[in-house]
Amino acid sequence: MTKTKILLFESSYTQEVIKLFTDVFSASENESEGQVIGNFVSNLVTTTKPKDLIGFVATSDERIVGCIFFSRFVVPTTQVAFILSPVAIATSEQGTGIGQQLISYGLEHLKSLSVDLAFTYGDPNYYSKTGFVPINESIVKAPFELSQPEGWLGQSFDGKPVKAMLGSTQCVEALSDKKYW
Ligand SMILES: CC(C)(COP(=O)(O)OP(=O)(O)OC[C@H]1O[C@@H](n2cnc3c(N)ncnc32)[C@H](O)[C@@H]1OP(=O)(O)O)[C@@H](O)C(=O)NCCC(=O)NCCS
Known part of the structure; x- marks a missing residue:
């Protein structure tokens, strides 16, 4: 029986993580989508300032089987926000709860850093x-x-509904491409 461990992302994991995203999305969508997401992750890791990016990997038997990133999302209030994108679980490990475990772990970590809000764009x-x-x-x-x-x-991490805010929002450079939205 193997146990999944969750670790903070480190730059030494970059190549293994790019391969994970490329493989997972090649299998779940198609090869071209796999390349797009692999390039996106490469960009995200290399162009985002460390204070604006938080990632976690799930490992099993020393192998990375899942990865998630949160990047800073600027809102027009004094609140601190991050956006979850992307997340992937190795195809062979999907449906076993690792995705939800990684997301929950990441959200708890953000809360511990006094982040106020989390966003994502997905299902x-x-x-x-x-x-x-x-x-x-x-x-x-x-x-x-x-x-x-x-x-x-x-x-909203205060458990209340997200309050309406007036004005525009801004994501990090790697996400600033209309093809991702
Ligand atoms: C989507 C993904 C991250 C989910 O992680 P996972 O570890 O497979 O999912 P979990 O085991 O934590 O959760 C399983 C539950 O979510 C549901 N689920 C899994 N993928 C889902 C999806 N794409 N849409 C809706 N529900 C989904 C399952 O039916 C299951 O429901 P249950 O708990 O009621 O039985 C993973 O399947 C994955 O990497 N998919 C391909 C890449 C992708 O789509 N990434 C997300 C967009 S960035």
Whole structure:
């Protein structure tokens, strides 16, 4: 019986993590999507300032079987926010709870750093399991026009609904490409 361990991302994991994302998305979508996400992760890790990026890996038998990143998301209030993107679990390990474990661990870590809000853009059915709820853009604007507005999700760590805020938001450079939105 192997046990999954969660560790903070370190730059020495970069190549293994890029391969994980490329392989997982090649299998779940197609090879070209795998390349797109692999390049995105490479960009995210190399262009984001350390204070604006937090990543975790899930390991099993010294092998990385999952990875998640949160990057700083600037909102037009004094609140501190991060956005979850992306997350991947090795194809052979999917559906065994590691994804939810990594997301929950990451969110707890953000809370411990006094972060106020977390956002993501993805499947509401999956992310609702870890506290995310749909966010209307009249409450918080996304930084780019959304191709799937129903995937715009967020949560406030004070347990209350995310409060409406006026003004634009900003993601890190690696995410600043309309093709991801
Ligand atoms: C999506 C992903 C991160 C989920 O991680 P996981 O470890 O496989 O999922 P878990 O075992 O933690 O959660 C399983 C639960 O989520 C559900 N689930 C898994 N993937 C889902 C998806 N894409 N959409 C909706 N529900 C999903 C399962 O039905 C299961 O539900 P249950 O708890 O009610 O039985 C993982 O499957 C993955 O890497 N997929 C390919 C890449 C991807 O789509 N990443 C997310 C976008 S960045």
